[in-house]
Amino acid sequence: MLSPFIRGATLAAAVMLAAGTAAYAHHGWSWTQDGFFELKGRITAIYIGNPHATLDVDAKGEAWRVEMAPPSRTIAAGFTEEVAKVGDEVTAIGHRSRDESEKRMKAVRVIVGGKTYDVYPDRVPPA
Amino acid sequence: MDGFFAGIEQLALVRGLKASFVAYPIVNALHIMSIGSLLTSVWLMDLRILGAFRSLPQAAFIVLLRRIALTAFAGALVTGSLLFSVRASEYAAMPIFLAKMTLILLAGANFLVFMRRAKGGDEPGGGAMAVLAVLSLVLWTSVLFAGRFIGFLG
Numbered sequence: 001m002l003s004p005f006i007r008g009a010t011l012a013a014a015v016m017l018a019a020g021t022a023a024y025a026h027h028g029w030s031w032t033q034d035g036f037f038e039l040k041g042r043i044t045a046i047y048i049g050n051p052h053a054t055l056d057v058d059a060k061g062e063a064w065r066v067e068m069a070p071p072s073r074t075i076a077a078g079f080t081e082e083v084a085k086v087g088d089e090v091t092a093i094g095h096r097s098r099d100e101s102e103k104r105m106k107a108v109r110v111i112v113g114g115k116t117y118d119v120y121p122d123r124v125p126p127a
Numbered sequence: 128m129d130g131f132f133a134g135i136e137q138l139a140l141v142r143g144l145k146a147s148f149v150a151y152p153i154v155n156a157l158h159i160m161s162i163g164s165l166l167t168s169v170w171l172m173d174l175r176i177l178g179a180f181r182s183l184p185q186a187a188f189i190v191l192l193r194r195i196a197l198t199a200f201a202g203a204l205v206t207g208s209l210l211f212s213v214r215a216s217e218y219a220a221m222p223i224f225l226a227k228m229t230l231i232l233l234a235g236a237n238f239l240v241f242m243r244r245a246k247g248g249d250e251p252g253g254g255a256m257a258v259l260a261v262l263s264l265v266l267w268t269s270v271l272f273a274g275r276f277i278g279f280l281g
Contacts, residue, residue, distance in 0.1 A: 027278050049145035050213050051155075051278070072148045 032095035032106050036125050039064055039092045039105060043112075048074060048081050053119075055110070057090060064103045066092045068110065069119040079110060079117040088112050093125065132215035145213040154209045161202035162271060168196040169267045173260040207274075223280045227273035234266035 041059030053068040068074050084090070094107035108120040118124050135141060144150055172192045175185060211218050218224045241259045249256055 047214070050147070050151040071146060 029095065029106065031097055031099075033098050034095070036093060037096040037105055039066065039096075041090060043084060043086050043088045043090050045086065046081060046084055048079070053079070055084075055090065055092065055107075057092065062103055064105065066090075066094075066110075067104070067106045074117075074119050077117045077119045077121070078115075079112075079119060083115065083117070084112040094120075094123075128219075129216060132219050135212050135215040138212070141209075141212040144209060151210075151213070154206050158203060158206035158210060161199045161206055162274070164199035165196055165203055166267060166271055168192040168199065169263060172196065173264045176260040177257055218277065221277065221280070223273055223276050227270055227277065230266055230270045230273055234263065234270060237262050237266060 039057060039059055041057040041062075041064065043055055044058050044063070045054075045056035047054045049071050052070045053074040055066040055068065057064040057066055068079070069077070089112070091111040092105065092107040093109040093111075094105050096105040108118065108123040109125075110117045110119060136145075144154065171180075172189055174180065175183065175188055175192075180188070211224075237259060241256070241263070244256060244259070
């Protein structure tokens with residue numbers, strides 16, 4: 001009686017895992033395009049904290065979510081709640097979502113107030 | 128409701144957790160420990176009800192594992208609430224988060240139905256009890272998957 005059930009459960013688990021692999025992921029970089037992307041706009045919200053820091057950016061009327069590093073790395077890069085505020089102009093350089101209908105990117109470099117913050121220094125574009 | 132979630136985010140403990148380099152990963156690890164224990168004890172209990180491990184005495188086996196499962200659930204509830212608190216309004220608006228909460232409620236209701244029937248004298252090996260055990264396995268495993276997807280969707 002048990003073994004058909006275990007076979008069923010194993011199959012269900014395999015299907016769920018396959019579905020998981022197909023879904024885009026915001027952890028890591030698998031959900032982003034390979035080429036670099038630049039976003040310019042105005043900051044509408046700043047979050048520096050766990051599990052990772054984010055900026056909300058208004059770019060020509062489009063609401064974008066810019067993901068950054070975990071707070072330890074973001075703050076180590078010099079980007080804290082003191083250096084930027086809502087309303088500031090921002091340039092974010094990184095990789096946008098493979099799904100271009102999704103207004104979301106992961107930044108490796110953020111420029112605010114003329115200062116550059118490399119939140120993923122090992123991933124910045126070659127100078 | 129928005130004000131309620133924003134209020135949670137402003138609590139001193141929550142602000143500390145939000146900015147902490149050490150406490151947040153520790154809470155995260157304790158959440159994983161809790162859900163690991165919970166899922167393991169649920170699977171072992173349900174499989175026993177479905178007829179596995181027949182050499183082990185059912186009553187004592189279930190009593191032990193139920194105690195572990197309830198303790199683990201309490202731990203998951205505390206650590207999960209802390210993880211939720213740092214971005215409460217953000218998570219509360221995510222469909223996958225709401226799906227997870229609904230699944231937990233369904234799994235809890237399933238547990239209560241099982242306990243009522245067990246008290247009413249239903250044999251754990253009976254057909255209705257087996258259906259409830261399978262439901263328990265499916266629901267708790269879905270809770271785990273929904274929880275993991277909170278970090279990847281939204």
